[in-house]
Amino acid sequence: MKIGVLALQGAVAEHIRMLELAGASEARTVKKVDDLHDLDGLVIPGGESTTISKLMHKYGFMEEIRKFGLEQRPIFGTCAGAILLAKRINGQDDAHLQLMDIKVERNAYGRQKDSFEIKLPIAGVASDFPAVFIRAPYIMEISDRGQVLAKHEEKIVAAREGHYLAAAFHPELTEDYRFHKYFLEMVKEYRS
Numbered sequence: 001m002k003i004g005v006l007a008l009q010g011a012v013a014e015h016i017r018m019l020e021l022a023g024a025s026e027a028r029t030v031k032k033v034d035d036l037h038d039l040d041g042l043v044i045p046g047g048e049s050t051t052i053s054k055l056m057h058k059y060g061f062m063e064e065i066r067k068f069g070l071e072q073r074p075i076f077g078t079c080a081g082a083i084l085l086a087k088r089i090n091g092q093d094d095a096h097l098q099l100m101d102i103k104v105e106r107n108a109y110g111r112q113k114d115s116f117e118i119k120l121p122i123a124g125v126a127s128d129f130p131a132v133f134i135r136a137p138y139i140m141e142i143s144d145r146g147q148v149l150a151k152h153e154e155k156i157v158a159a160r161e162g163h164y165l166a167a168a169f170h171p172e173l174t175e176d177y178r179f180h181k182y183f184l185e186m187v188k189e190y191r192s
Contacts, residue, residue, distance in 0.1 A: 001187055003041045004030035006065075008055040010045030010080065014172040015180075019043070022181040033064045041187040042068060046079030046134070046170055049106065053084060053096045062097070069099040074163040074190050076183045082166035083137050090140055100164040101143035107135050120169075122150040122158055125182045131157070131169040138168050163190050 005015040007029035019027035030036060042065065044052075056062045069075050077085040077100075084096040088103035120131040131152070139156035142148060150158035150167075157168040165186060171179040 001041070001184065001191070002026045002028070002039050003043065003184070003187065004028055004035060004039045005043045005045060006052075006056075006061070006081075007031045008059070008061075009047030009052050011170065011172050012045055015043050015045050015078075018172050018177045018180040019184070021177040022184050024180075024184055033060050036064055036068055039068075039073065040191055041074040041076070041183065043183070044075060044077040044081030044084055045172065046081060049080040049083040049096065052080055056084075056096070066097050066099060069097065069164065072163055072190055074165065074183065074187045075099065076165040076167075076180075076186075078167045078172065079134065079136055079170055082139070082168055085164055085166055086139075088141070100159075100161050100166055101146060102139045102159060102161070102166065103141040104137045105140050106137050117174075118152065120150050120152060120157070122179065122182075123147070124149065126176070126178050129171070129179060130174045130176055131167075131171070132173045133157075133169045134173075136168045139166065160186075 003024045016027045085100040086104045087098045090105045115134045117132045119128045121127045122129045146161040
């Protein structure tokens with residue numbers, strides 16, 4: 001099972017470490033479009049969604065990642081990655097990849113100084129997952145095809161729709177690889 005981590009911005013090495021701990025046979029950086037071709041799954045890490053989007057356009061990733069998703073290959077977006085996956089962004093006319101049928105609110109939890117960590121129950125993952133929120137979004141709306149995996153203060157902060165997985169927080173910034181293991185199980189499901 002080969003999993004790539006989009007290496008344009010964000011905690012790339014941390015995601016690779018978590019994927020390896022979770023049991024991926026190969027976890028590697030994706031720095032150019034050709035790196036996508038033999039992957040079974042892709043992680044889009046956090047960072048700043050507008051910056052990542054500009055870099056994706058600049059290096060030809062936008063259409064290739066959209067195609068990757070439309071080929072039923074799983075994608076896991078964390079924080080800014082979740083924003084990039086969304087079909088709709090509150091207050092914006094255009095979204096980025098427009099793959100996952102969710103509407104997101106950017107920077108919903110305030111500035112960097114408002115960052116926090118909580119124990120969060122996540123369906124299918126854990127009853128006590130340590131979720132790190134840094135300038136995090138939240139999911140305002142999800143389609144009937146989607147599944148809410150976690151809420152914080154009645155706001156959706158983790159969701160799944162088929163082979164797409166989104167988290168408003170940073171699971172890679174902990175020592176807990178259970179959410180990455182959940183993603184690997186999704187990848188196995190879509191490989192068979």
